[in-house]
Amino acid sequence: AQSVSQHNHHVILSEAASLELGCNYSYGGTVNLFWYVQYPGQHLQLLLKYFSGDPLVKGIKGFEAEFIKSKFSFNLRKPSVQWSDTAEYFCAATPVDYKLSFGAGTTVTVRA
């Protein structure tokens, strides 16, 4: 069974600091990878996704993620966070079927 693990449960940082959230998956075959974000009181929404091509993926709001196949990782990064990036972030992965496996989520708190 596939699983997704996120390294941090809660990250607290100041505005303009850099952010990196770790994500590892256990599936060994072809896999599609996603980062979702849930802002306070809002729907879960897609930040970015990878399914083929350039392993460095650009998403919305200045986020990017790098797929490193040899490390089974898909870490999320943002060079300079803003207060509005306070949210919960979920990594997810799916092989070529219908089901997504989600990580436990990382709560990011950005202090002004």
Next chain:
Amino acid sequence: SQTIHQWPATLVQPVGSPLSLECTVEGTSNPNLYWYRQAAGRGLQLLFYSVGIGQISSEVPQNLSASRPQDRQFILSSKKLLLSDSGFYLCAFSGGADNEQFFGPGTRLTVL
């Protein structure tokens, strides 16, 4: 455009009462449909998914059931609620080749 609706947004029910949560999708045909439960610090747990009318797959044994009476309608039910059924329930759909999922606003269920 594709949209997904869930209702009710919040629900408070006594133990032993029945449950029916509804999810509908617009702007797409023959979507894959999903029910998740989101628990704090545990990410999203897939409860059910459906690839077509009347086709339901259950991911975890539980007190809940799901049905898909129409192509774009997905219902989560219980005959008798337990205290442990309290939680936040999310409906999602996908239809693309990369299995990106789009989430509804969720239903907060409290069983007393």
